[in-house]
Amino acid sequence: MSPPGGRTPVMADVARLAGVSHQTVSRVVNGHPNVREETVLRVRRAIEELGYHRNSTARALVTRRTNVLGVIAFDTTLFGPARTLSGIERAAREAGYFVSIVSLDDVSPGGVVAAAEYLVEQSVEGCVAIAPQRSLVEALAGLPGPRPLVAVEGGEGSGLPVVCVDQVQGAREAVRHLLDLGHATVHHIEGPPSWLESEARASGWRRELERAGAPVPEPLQGDWSPRSGYDLGRRLVQRRAAGERVTAVFVANDQMAVGVLRALHEAGLDVPGDVSVAGFDDVPEAEFLTPSLTTVFQDFAQVGKESLALLLGRIGAERGGSAPPPGDVRRVVPARLRIRGSSGPPPP
Amino acid sequence: MSPPGGRTPVMADVARLAGVSHQTVSRVVNGHPNVREETVLRVRRAIEELGYHRNSTARALVTRRTNVLGVIAFDTTLFGPARTLSGIERAAREAGYFVSIVSLDDVSPGGVVAAAEYLVEQSVEGCVAIAPQRSLVEALAGLPGPRPLVAVEGGEGSGLPVVCVDQVQGAREAVRHLLDLGHATVHHIEGPPSWLESEARASGWRRELERAGAPVPEPLQGDWSPRSGYDLGRRLVQRRAAGERVTAVFVANDQMAVGVLRALHEAGLDVPGDVSVAGFDDVPEAEFLTPSLTTVFQDFAQVGKESLALLLGRIGAERGGSAPPPGDVRRVVPARLRIRGSSGPPPP
DNA sequence: GACAACAGTGTTAGCGCTCACATCACACAT
DNA sequence: ATGTGTGATGTGAGCGCTAACACTGTTGTC
Known part of the structure; x- marks a missing residue:
């Protein structure tokens, strides 16, 4: 656990300790095949010994993938948004993405613009907007903000793909x-x-x-x-x-x-x-x-899951260079009536 | 709006268009003094024209600051955690930080360890754990996870700075x-x-x-x-x-x-x-x-605010090279009784 | 008039990593 | 012996940015 000079250890430190090149370390870290078993072990030991962690920033710089998704939400303390956010977060983590959230204080278009720019600034790979208001969706759809962008509960005709409850x-x-x-x-x-x-x-x-x-x-x-x-x-x-x-x-x-x-x-x-x-x-x-x-x-959890699936699909298509999928996709999650004690026949 | 070759424009593109060096662009973007007014204007115009956005990844690589804070939470759909998260997020944004969240599915120490490693992997500059369970706090305190780390509602004796309601x-x-x-x-x-x-x-x-x-x-x-x-x-x-x-x-x-x-x-x-x-x-x-x-x-909003203030203080101290502040700081937010109709004198 | 001080700008060297390619040893076929 | 393939590794370049320093020209000071 002692990187030379007390710095955080980098790949080169691991390489030196294991007696290989930094590239071989990279291959081991990324699970590349074509590395001798014994070499893998030696590198792993060196990583352990130094407490090495791959620097995600450097990696992101060269791969052009930040692995971060953004979520714009209005009020995450409301029941629906909180549940949806939770569903998105879980699905994102399963897909290997980090989730960065921005909640809006007010519903002014200015606030949305600021949030969108904030996420662009962070180089998110895509974004889900829990934007239950017409003005928000319109502001986002017209803006040069983060893309791809999926709207939750967005209305029709915005040109954005939408996931919503019926x-x-x-x-x-x-x-x-x-x-x-x-x-x-x-x-x-x-x-x-x-x-x-x-x-x-x-x-x-x-x-x-x-x-x-x-x-x-x-x-x-x-x-x-x-x-x-x-x-x-x-x-x-x-x-x-x-x-x-x-x-x-x-x-x-x-x-x-x-x-x-x-x-x-x-x-x-x-x-x-x-x-x-x-x-x-x-x-x-x-x-x-x-x-x-x-x-x-x-089913907010389902909404969160579906919106993330839609977003990941877009990201994949973009990266694969295939034609951009149509913007007017709309996935509708059914709602279910729960009959309980507060409803009954009218008085005579 | 046309970067050469259709690439996302980079600083060099802006520099070329404005007829200055990339360093001057950097100075303008970072609000450095000692740039001629007229040059600033020209660079700004070029930025506008190209739709340039500074690449946060490259910036983070060289400054060694990701501007990202992590939040580990257990169940963000519960009232308290949702409110606290919201307070943290707001305070973080005001301080110019991004917030990346991880919610735990279960309370196993394994889950916490995974969450902590996940955030380390993302190179967060610090972390708030909304960890209302003894085992979680202990797992986090003993782990080589993200640092500095502030616990919300953490018990005493963990060695972590804590913000909690009384x-x-x-x-x-x-x-x-x-x-x-x-x-x-x-x-x-x-x-x-x-x-x-x-x-x-x-x-x-x-x-x-x-x-x-x-x-x-x-x-x-x-x-x-x-x-x-x-x-x-x-x-x-x-x-x-x-x-x-x-x-x-x-x-x-x-x-x-x-x-x-x-x-x-x-x-x-x-x-x-x-x-x-x-x-x-x-x-x-x-x-x-x-x-x-x-x-x-x-007052969960206050808890969120205070925990972030504590965290930022730690980060600042670390960066300033000053002695690490004591680990057993404990900020207590008072609770307030609200008397309403469900309480009254006992029956005779 | 010589020197310092400083505003305004450019040049260079990395940050830590991955990608593309080069290299080498060894196997097997010709 | 020569070629071809392939597994295992190393080398070099460069992602886009900032920090440090070098370089101008202008101003001020004695």
């Missing part, structure tokens, strides 16, 4: 479930404007109501937080008091649904006796709320 | 609050064994009971999940049915507390009328559960 289908299933229970219509508390998930879930909700010929009540707009769910839940209670018939609510995520349940409870309304509630996400708590929450499960 | 104090405040309300004692549902947070919170609970001269009931052991909270909540209900007086429960995290609330509700018990419940973490939902959850707030 939000529309999930929303439709939830709404259909409520209609099937006998509700005349279903109210909706949607997510913040310009979020693709908000739009897709709202659109699924609307389409399903229209298909069933049910009236489409004015939706309320939240910001994903339990507090906004609570505030809007109270608004629904007021509407009820004003004579509007509100018997079922489809809430765009589980956190807001928690707030809604609370508001309804405070108003003395029973769930599902007076009002049925359905959420979206299937957070681990959903099953154990009181009542347990009917919601839509999204 | 779990013991938080637990004591929660328990004292319940005792002050008049409860004869407080039951405890703890986290999984070997987690430092479990141990610290259980120890705070025990100490506070002992200080008050209250009996110390046998704690129940969960795994942080809402399901385990639910299962153990039912066990508490059984104990009550068997005649044991259970009027207050301190649950080691909010997710399990959700399960406990559910189990109590199912048994027809009122919270806080029959049983008071307190959690730990203050997740965003806590305030909007029914009843709203008394819990302990942890």
Whole structure:
């Protein structure tokens, strides 16, 4: 464990100690064939003795491969992004890549541009953007940022390959479930404007109501937080008091649904006796709320895995010099309705 | 935007176009003084025209600084780690560092060793380990892994600098609050064994009971999940049915507390009328559960920030050649009790 | 007027590694 | 004996950048 001069040992030090050339050391380190067994052993011993580690920077410089993938995310403390990130990270590690993350503080296009440049600056080989907002995706698609680039939950028409959960289908299933229970219509508390998930879930909700010929009540707009769910839940209670018939609510995520349940409870309304509630996400708590929450499960781990597979495919194609694959690939992961205690038939 | 030959442009290309030497380009890119204003402008124009980006790999090779920090985390989808990671990432970016993350799939020492080697391989300049388990911290402390290394939530005596929330104090405040309300004692549902947070919170609970001269009931052991909270909540209900007086429960995290609330509700018990419940973490939902959850707030963002400050200090000291700072630094972030609706006086 | 000081620029030598090629010994075929 | 192939190794160049130093020309100082 004593490199000459106390420096971190380099390949040449190993070579000297093993009595071979630096190239032979390189071959051993990279598992090249055509090295005599005995030589391999001697080099391995020298590596061990010196505590040598290959310098990834020098290697990256000459191979032109940094082995780093970038991830741009908006808020990694939210359930979905956190899960997706985790799935990406795991898949990347299995493929031998490092993952460098940038989370955006705000959703301004400027922030996205900065994040993109930041990753370009780091010479990432490719990038996944967990960009659930239309403006972000558009900013990224138009930018000379990191390439190849795969968007998670990106909308259509951006020209970027996209992996997403089938939000529309999930929303439709939830709404259909409520209609099937006998509700005349279903109210909706949607997510913040310009979020693709908000739009897709709202659109699924609307389409399903229209298909069933049910009236489409004015939706309320939240910001994903339990507090906004609570505030809007109270608004629904007021509407009820004003004579509007509100018997079922489809809430765009589980956190807001928690707030809604609370508001309804405070108003003395029973769930599902007076009002049925359905959420979206299937957070681990959903099953154990009181009542347990009917919601839509999204397989974020799968989304992470698929987006990485897509990205690696692009990187491989680029390196192989083959024609760039079409930009409008879209992989859709199905959503699954989980029926629990918060949904039931409307009051008579 | 046309580097000769279609290659990615390099410094020499910019130099040629601007009619200066590559060194002058380097000076401009690095904001060196002593370059004529007019030259700067010309170089800038050439950079713009070619779409030049400095190659971080080559730069890292010669400066011996990769500008990358590593983060080892266990489960980044849990509330605490996700928040902490986010805080670290933000602070790192502000300091001009990239963040590379590795999440561990399992808690085996082998996994930690692999993660540590993985980061060494990537030549990180330093590393933060969100290692809430004793075994992980010990494995890391004893390993020739990435250095400098700062542990988040690491226990004492590992020899590593540590940043942590004052779990013991938080637990004591929660328990004292319940005792002050008049409860004869407080039951405890703890986290999984070997987690430092479990141990610290259980120890705070025990100490506070002992200080008050209250009996110390046998704690129940969960795994942080809402399901385990639910299962153990039912066990508490059984104990009550068997005649044991259970009027207050301190649950080691909010997710399990959700399960406990559910189990109590199912048994027809009122919270806080029959049983008071307190959690730990203050997740965003806590305030909007029914009843709203008394819990302990942890400033994870602050933990992230402080751990990064500590790490940067180490890196700076190392580079400056000054004496290595003591290994047993311990920065403690206070926890804060949030009293809400789930705690009240015991039934008569 | 001679020298120093300094701003502004260029030249050169690596950082540690991999790639392409050269070399050498030895086998086997002709 | 000559050639050809192949396994095992070494040699040299260069990836794109920065650090150190060398070189100009201008200014200031005595």
